[in-house]
Amino acid sequence: MLDKFKFKCLKACSHTHARAGVFLTPHGPVETPCFMPVGTLATVKTVTPDRLEAANAQMVLANTYHLHLQPGEEIVAGAGGLHRFMGWDGPMLTDSGGFQVFSLSKLRTITEEGVTFRSPRDGKLIHITPERSIQIQNRLGADVIMAFDECPPYPASREAVELATERTYRWLERCIEAHRRPDQALFGIVQGGVYPDLRVAAAEALAKLDLPGYAIGGVSVGEPAEFIAQIAQVTAPLLPADKPRYLMGIGTYREMAKAIAAGVDLFDCVIPTRFARHGAVLVRGERWNIRNARFREDFTPLDDTCPCYTCLNFSRAYLCHLIRSKEILGYTLLSIHNITELIRFNRQIRDAILADRFTTEFAYWLSDEPAQV
Template structure:
């Protein structure tokens, strides 16, 4: 049910194309995964999302537990029916909120106690509770509950987070009983190579259908992220999908694909869209700028999204300056489409045998940045 097959490889890097089979369809990799935290990719309908080329969407356990509650989603027939998304879904475990909401939680070996950011109520999240919520939500992939340490953190603190992450993974495996839902483990270890290596060994030994790398894009220098990716690529099981969590910039995805990673997620495309920014050819354009006021050309003539195929830069500038929600929606659709086109272009380059030349390493001024 959750088979992963490698369909092409780059002979001079670790880049590969794959097909990850789930109950709701196949995810072809490498592939960017849009983030729909509250069962919606912000401002985008499910039908619009399908037209961007998205195959798999991420939702969040912690936030859906707060609102509307997993019981409501289960009553609706599961997360797929609730949000009208027929394709594969993945739910983050709430582990990232252990990091992002550190000011309102307490962590111990049993789990994490939060104060709800909505009403101050106490929320007790353990590995067992995270699994119960994710099984009720019914996504195709559930993520193990982990402790994501901040950056910077001491070696002792990161070692403690790794120990908890591994112990919590065993508890997730014991309590996860839904056969039509894959459970992925998460490698932690911060910026300490020996802890990363040990975590990769432990999580890989569990024999799960997929494996993720967390604790990146949490404030560390970009060079550190690249070093972690290069270190872990050869250590992860080759026959499983590799998911790099929270990464969605072009260069970082290209570096990760070159080192054997397959799936990525990030809130960046919709966040930029809501702030009037567009991703074009590896650059970020602020559509509020006056230079677009009289520019009646498409935002990106090669892009098939509605913002580019139906409207001009001048119109998008007008919408953003007027604070019309349509402008934010169109730019969000465009940005999602851009990241999906980029990962699809990397896949095609792997199949064509030119990935190493065009994308590894990828830089904003390289030919590949303007041809995908």
């Protein structure tokens, strides 16, 4: 079934590496550039699948590490896989769990074989190898699965990053060997930290493997924002043009716009729901604190140009009231809007690429001017 995973570039920008494309999966097409909401535990926090669909979400993420700990991949498989388990009919992607495992610096031990760590839930000793990560993801059943990689933090010495990058490649070879389901596309991950030559070498090595897609990992781990743009600019053009390119863990306006200009197609980030839980909303490129007193008697929608459920039905004053009152509905409504906002931003960029107006319409976001988000 790997023939179902196809990427087609419909239009390339005449001034940058940006492209508007379509990524075909067994659960439907994904029009790119595309922002993918994060549903770590098989749920996008506080948002139901029908509201995700109404927000024009095309592809949703879940996390191998967290689902392995709770409820366990066997339960998900028993339910018929992630799609049936969470009631989402569209394309899905599972992260390998590498980022989460390597964030447990005080709880884990890395060897060539894999990673051993103590569960933060119950202290139980768990061992995950590249093969085990793929086995778990095969059971979970997402359309796209990610190779198990070593994600070094920032800052890290060149020697440490080089060792992690080399190990990531060796682990990828083991992931490829362990992968058993032709209805799932295995993406490799380019590591290399903030060292351009390591990124170039890793990208060139992975490109030779002819995988269904490629990701750029090891970003948003503490490095300054300008490094993220540099990493994308160095790495993305080296990855195969006929395969989707995915920049992991990125979801701010400027970071996405610059990465799209470098040739990136897919993004994910927890920003929309995390911001919502703190009373923050994204409106036309700005970040607002809806608790602010100026919204208490403001009976207009958040954004009168936004088609989301929240903006069509509720006022800023009501949202301010909900968040001040710590009502769960407030977090849901802000999450719906924030998700819609970032999906719309990518859709607007796609439309601009198709019309060959990307660099003019998005000049501000492609610049280095300070921005809120």
